[in-house]
Amino acid sequence: NSPYNGSVYDLTSSNQTFNVTVTDSSYISGVTFSFDNASINVFNLTPENSTGNWVVSYNVSELADGLHTVTVTANDSENNQNTVSLSFTVNVDNPTVTLQSPADSYSTANLTVSFNCSITDNSELSNITLYGNWSTGWHANSTNSVNGTNNATTFSTTLAEGMYTWNCLGIDTSSNEAFASSNRTFTIDQTAPILRTISAGTPGETSITITWITNESSNTSVHYGTTEALGSQDTGTSFETSHSEGLSGLTAATIYYYNVTSCDVLGNCQTNGSFTFTTAAASSSGSGSSSGS
8 A cells, every 4th residue: 555666765754654555355464574675585564453554664764775675465364475576766875976076285376266066876866066165164065967877067166366175065855965085175265476675786797697586486487687677588487486697698888777587386476676796897907017227
């Protein structure tokens, strides 16, 4: 009589009543409800007889996830036997959610960030929700519907500069839900390095070393020339906070204009200058005379 064939139960289903009506012209000597647990391990329950309705109650949420069969066997006093079976599904396993992108500790200069989450489950999927700690603290940001048992979806949101935490919550049609195993963080950075202590040191006749420091790892570039239009450039490729760039092939006793530039790994750049330095005068060759008598 109940439940109907094809029923689906989840963690909230708890105790369910299974009942069957048995009629016979002879005395009913026994009725047995036989359950499998989706792994070929069978157990039996003895029902109570309520005026021809044989009833058992069982907490189906304790069964393994998957398809189950309950078989009712009835015997009469003449050793006649009959059986009836029905199937039902238990869906108690949570979906598995994986954060695909961006990677943990991701950094970007873009204010718009895309998130991709995938989800798998033993049963039909329902939706995935992006969670993050921006705006109003940890909250559900956006929800996308998904279907099937293996799917993925992408979210996009525009944020201000800062460091953020995110995750995805997946839910199936039986309301089983799970986040990915751990949160991820990302940083939006549009702030250029700060350049300090810019110095041309002591110029030589044809060379000089320009130095400065930055508040974050960044590269090194010096533009220079004999006019404010500059024109020449020397660049270092390493990212560091202490910068030193040597210029050579200069003309002695000449005023040079220069500026310095540092860009961080995200391409945020800061230029300071222009400044000037004057190369040392060329040293003259000594000459002397002697006389004798």
